[in-house]
Structures are given as C-alpha cells and as structure tokens.
Amino acid sequence: MKPYYNPSFATEELEFHGIEKNSEGKALYFPVQSRKVLVENGIETDEYFRHIPERSVLESTEVIYIGTLGDIPCHCFEIPEEAEFENMEFLGLNDLYGIIDEEMLGITSRAVQMADFYRTHQYCGLCGSSTHYVPEETGMQCGSCAHLAYPRISPAIVVLIEKEKELLMARSHHFKEGMYGLVAGFVEAGETIEHAVHREVKEEVGVSIKELSYFGSQPWPFPSSLMIGFTAAYESGDIEIDTNEIEDAKWFPIDKIPTPPSKKSITGSLIELFIETHTPK
Structure with missing residues (x-):
C-alpha cells in the first residue's frame, strides 16, 4: 500500500552545504517577516525571489545562506516589522501552495523556518549573551559561552x-x-x-x-x-x-x-x- 510519495513543502534538489557564491553574481533571496515571505506584485511567479535586495536592506540584517540550487546560492533574511514596501505583499506558505512549483515551495519552506530560527535565537538560552549564525553548523552560537543551538524540528x-x-x-x-x-x-x-x-x-x-x-x-x-x-x-x-x-x-x-x-x-x-x-x- 505504499507507492512513491512526493511530499509538499520538501526540497530534494537543494544542496544544503554547497557553494555560497555564484561566479555571475546570481542568487535567490527570500525576505521573511513573521513566517511570511515578501514577493513583488505583478510579476511571473518564477521570478519570485530573483530580485537582489538593495545594499541598505542587506546591511540592516544578517543574510543566512540556506543552500545551493544547481549553481545558484539561496539566502534568507528577516525583515524588520516596521519596514514598508510598495507594490509588494507578504504571503504565507499556504498562500504559495499551487502558485510556485513544488521544489521552490520546499526551498521557501526552508527559508521561512531558518529565518524564524534566526529571529527567535538572538540570545543564548544558557547565559543570555548575544548569538551569531554559524553556516557550517546551521546553528546559532553564543559569543560568550559558545553554546550552539540548532533549528527545532x-x-x-x-x-x-x-x-x-x-x-x-x-x-x-x-x-x-x-x-x-x-x-x-x-x-x-x-x-x-x-x-x-x-x-x-x-x-x-x-x-x-x-x-x-x-x-x-x-x-x-x-x-x-x-x-x-x-x-x-x-x-x-x-x-x-x-x-x-x-x-x-x-x-x-x-x-x-x-x-x-x-x-x-x-x-x-x-x-x-x-x-x-x-x-x-
């Protein structure tokens, strides 16, 4: 009673620890705010996440590498709640189901979870000091006691x-x-x-x-x-x-x-x- 099962919200093509930079500067960026992703209105869905954010936006937050799709690195980052954008809207993962292809939905799902993990682990659960993201560990590490926290599953x-x-x-x-x-x-x-x-x-x-x-x-x-x-x-x-x-x-x-x-x-x-x-x- 078990055929091949291809689940939604899963990525099978993303290399989690691949090459973080593309020689041609190509990349996918997933802007997240409260578990929703920011997309531009009026564009084709296959163009979602291909827009490179302005330098001021990237410098105001920590950009997290989440994997490489083919030769294109993928990044997510948390957008401050007070930020405002014209001609753009925030969509939840359920909103994106059936709109973007299954592989991209899986990558977006990973982006949302990683951005949320970063947002909720800014401080060490042991000593209360500030933490920083460690890409090779996919975790948040305390700068004081070196405690390492991983995404909750x-x-x-x-x-x-x-x-x-x-x-x-x-x-x-x-x-x-x-x-x-x-x-x-x-x-x-x-x-x-x-x-x-x-x-x-x-x-x-x-x-x-x-x-x-x-x-x-x-x-x-x-x-x-x-x-x-x-x-x-x-x-x-x-x-x-x-x-x-x-x-x-x-x-x-x-x-x-x-x-x-x-x-x-x-x-x-x-x-x-x-x-x-x-x-x-």
Missing part, C-alpha cells in the same frame, strides 16, 4: 488505520465543520516513532493496532514539524476518544469518507491512497 506521527475496508478517522476540536483526519501526535522524549504510533492510537481512540508499516515523511513547517506517516490494521478494542485531544472518531466505509485534508499534507495523501486502493477498477 518536532517529530510527529500520523497513521491510517484500516478495518475490513473501513477507515478510522478522527476529528480535532479546531477542524472546520465536517472535516475529519487521521490519528496523529508528537513523539515524546525517550520513545521510538513506532511506540509513539501505538501510544497515540491507544490514548486518542482506545483501540489497538497491528501490521504497522512506514509510508513516508513530510517536513511540515507549521511551525516546524517532521510528519512521519504509517499505515496499520485494526487489531482489537472499541473506540473510546480522549475528549481533551479530539472531538469525535468513527469508522468510515469508502463511500462515506468525509472531505479529507488537502493532498498537500501527508494525511491527505494517505487518505487518497486508501480511496484509490479500495475503489473498484
């Missing part, structure tokens, strides 16, 4: 559970009306991802599963998760939901599956795979 699992051609779906309190997803949750300190799957399923919906199989993974920049997808078969137990975590959970036959999350998420891709697998040809 929070691993989380999501699992498709099947029973006799029915799909177990759950509804979170914050979902739009009528929307259901799959059981998901964060990996806790000291546990494996496999244990996290079994634990989350038992905690949230009260059932036991078997035949756990890895499906794929997806960087999910909202704000900085790594989603790890699985499929599993129902083993035993009745649905008993944890009302602190979810609002409802039930088994859905294929012809009753509610509108799933967008395919841009690994959850949507898992559900689509289930539908394709069980739809009569």
Whole structure:
C-alpha cells in the first residue's frame, strides 16, 4: 500500500552545504517577516525571489545562506516589522501552495523556518549573551559561552488505520465543520516513532493496532514539524476518544469518507491512497 510519495513543502534538489557564491553574481533571496515571505506584485511567479535586495536592506540584517540550487546560492533574511514596501505583499506558505512549483515551495519552506530560527535565537538560552549564525553548523552560537543551538524540528506521527475496508478517522476540536483526519501526535522524549504510533492510537481512540508499516515523511513547517506517516490494521478494542485531544472518531466505509485534508499534507495523501486502493477498477 505504499507507492512513491512526493511530499509538499520538501526540497530534494537543494544542496544544503554547497557553494555560497555564484561566479555571475546570481542568487535567490527570500525576505521573511513573521513566517511570511515578501514577493513583488505583478510579476511571473518564477521570478519570485530573483530580485537582489538593495545594499541598505542587506546591511540592516544578517543574510543566512540556506543552500545551493544547481549553481545558484539561496539566502534568507528577516525583515524588520516596521519596514514598508510598495507594490509588494507578504504571503504565507499556504498562500504559495499551487502558485510556485513544488521544489521552490520546499526551498521557501526552508527559508521561512531558518529565518524564524534566526529571529527567535538572538540570545543564548544558557547565559543570555548575544548569538551569531554559524553556516557550517546551521546553528546559532553564543559569543560568550559558545553554546550552539540548532533549528527545532518536532517529530510527529500520523497513521491510517484500516478495518475490513473501513477507515478510522478522527476529528480535532479546531477542524472546520465536517472535516475529519487521521490519528496523529508528537513523539515524546525517550520513545521510538513506532511506540509513539501505538501510544497515540491507544490514548486518542482506545483501540489497538497491528501490521504497522512506514509510508513516508513530510517536513511540515507549521511551525516546524517532521510528519512521519504509517499505515496499520485494526487489531482489537472499541473506540473510546480522549475528549481533551479530539472531538469525535468513527469508522468510515469508502463511500462515506468525509472531505479529507488537502493532498498537500501527508494525511491527505494517505487518505487518497486508501480511496484509490479500495475503489473498484
């Protein structure tokens, strides 16, 4: 039940530690403010991020090298909140989905996360002194005690559970009306991802599963998760939901599956795979 999976918000062509300068001066720049990127209105989307910012802008912030695409280095930088721009607008990653190609969306996702990491790690968490960016480590290092902080990545699992051609779906309190997803949750300190799957399923919906199989993974920049997808078969137990975590959970036959999350998420891709697998040809 696992075809080739090509996740959104992921880059496969960016060389993270490549050549930082192009002999012809070419580069891509990703201006970020509060997890949104600045783009120029009225231009083709494939021209986004090709504009070289004015020297005064680059000198007012730290420009962070995030990788090289082919022979073109890519950089991001955080824009001060008070800055104003004409004929430009800030777009979130969800806004850019379907507008720019998947590879560029993945690079933009990395730019947003790295700029946000830089913005939120200006001071050392141990001694409070100022930090600076260290490109070869992809981290922020304290100038006083040399403590090195790395970008936060929070691993989380999501699992498709099947029973006799029915799909177990759950509804979170914050979902739009009528929307259901799959059981998901964060990996806790000291546990494996496999244990996290079994634990989350038992905690949230009260059932036991078997035949756990890895499906794929997806960087999910909202704000900085790594989603790890699985499929599993129902083993035993009745649905008993944890009302602190979810609002409802039930088994859905294929012809009753509610509108799933967008395919841009690994959850949507898992559900689509289930539908394709069980739809009569």
